[in-house]
Amino acid sequence: MAGPSDVCVLLPTMDEAATIEDVVAAYREEGFENVLVVDGGSTDGTQRLAAEAGARVIEQSGEGKGQAVREAVRDHIDAEFVLLADADATYDAADAPAMLEPLRDGRADHVIGDRFADIRPGAMTRLNRIGNRLINRAFARIHGQDYRDILSGYRAFTRESFEALSLAAEGFGIETEMAVECVKRDLTVEVVPITYRPRPEGSDTNLHPIRDGGIIFLELYRKAKTNNPLFYFGSVGTIATIGGILVAIYVLYDWIAHGIGHEILAIVSAAGILLGIQLLMFGFLADMILTLHRERLGDGD
Template sequence: MTDERREISAEDVCILIPTLDEAATIGDVVDDFQELGYTNVVVIDGGSTDDTRKIAHEHGAQVLTQSGEGKGQAVREAVSYIDVPYVLMLDGDGTYDPTDAETMLEPLARGYEHVIGNRFADMDDDAMKALNGVGNRLINRSFRFIHGADYEDILSGYRAFTVDSFNRLSLDSDGFTIETELAVECVKHGVETTVVPVSYSARPEESETNLHPIKDGGTIILALYSLAKTNNPLFYFGSLGVGGIAAGGAIATYVLWRWLQYGVGHEILALVSAAAILLGVQLLMFGVLSDMLVTLHREQRRRLEQITRNARDQRPANESDRAFEYEDEGSEQRDE
């Protein structure tokens, strides 16, 4: 992040709205943004069976139908069509407040590359069920523990980001875990990220959710753990290694107890115990080595990015110097 502040106009921002059967709310969402001056509204639809696409088009949005399935695939496909530097992304269910757009975009003007809207800062009492609230907080704590960053609300669908930073991320999630993957990739690639408070309202009665708290929550937790493989390998392989050592130790304790208590030997269980402990130790060592490699890679990437930034900062001055030299040479030739 730099101290220099940039001016972001409405023409520099694309409002990106992934949808699936949001006919009840999408028209109002598009209208609200256009009234605020954001006329570049892109709705990418995942094959709605209602009138979502028709309504969005009638209200002035550019409508795309995604070629694949899932919110993650829709977002990646839509960003590839965007030709402005900034994206403000939100769901089309009417739960996010368009008037928070300035709050979301302001950090980008200060040099941040990714902004997350914290729903818990101003949430309606009936906006989230108790089970969903518990699950969200559990997921946020798990993210903080596994990936070492506190983004407060990693499942928030209200995001603002630069297209350049998005293109640096290695995203392959096709479903609703896209928000989780975005948060992990921001940590992994050192994307300057901040969190701002936003309002979060209850869904209108006529709008139905596509999420299933228990099933989807479990999927997100598994995604957090799986993504630790490349972002925090010491935790990923270390936890597997500790699990193997603990399991082998428990079996070994049982075998020893049976031999001391009854004089009964369990050769096969003893071999299983030894194998589990050996595998656990190897995984733990592999986790340590992987963590060293990831740390080295991040340091090298930071250095390369710094060199690139320095070269970019110096280029205009050098180019202008050459322009002056060329102009002087031309003047001398004309004088002759």
């Protein structure tokens, strides 16, 4: 069985001076000596405090959490397992063994910590709770898997499985992208209940709920192109068709009731309906091709 020496605790940071020492110390107390802090250019002393607490510290070459994670795994981690956490003290180092157990037992390639299993008062605003629920439901609907908390920053994965993922997100979209890629690559994912705590006083979040939530929804939709083409093309096709029909109803009503013709609107209506039907047909065809492709891969195994 792998021990703590086969695990690298990865902590992306950006101005986390208020919490970084305690977070690094907590993982070291759990027996994890290999703690890697990848810093995005903090100006509050985060790097110095992390190093003093016993972490290995590097400064990332680019910007954003996603880029930090990719660079760390690609260039600075040799351990078999990676435990990814935030440096804001919201996650409990004591949950690390449970997060790593499915990897060590060979049950999973990727583990997601479910914050909603034990979320403490004040850890998440009502707006964030609603946004998280909507995003998780959208993910389950679009990609066909319910991982319960795809935005969780507490992850554990094998380095080998991570290298199989095609990741490009720069910021907080990295969690969503990893979840989508796990579905696409047919990786085994296990969800583990964890504790989620409020940020300590004096620790400010780098997350912007409206902006980052919008980015995550767009990422979910964009990734549906290859995972669920029927939804990707069908949703736009349905909107275009319904819009065209509504315009057609208005044109027809105005012509019958008042004798007023709307030639341009009639053309727009016809174009919308035709475009919508074509997109729906393309979505069905693409979905059939994807299904056949997956069946052939399954037969090949």
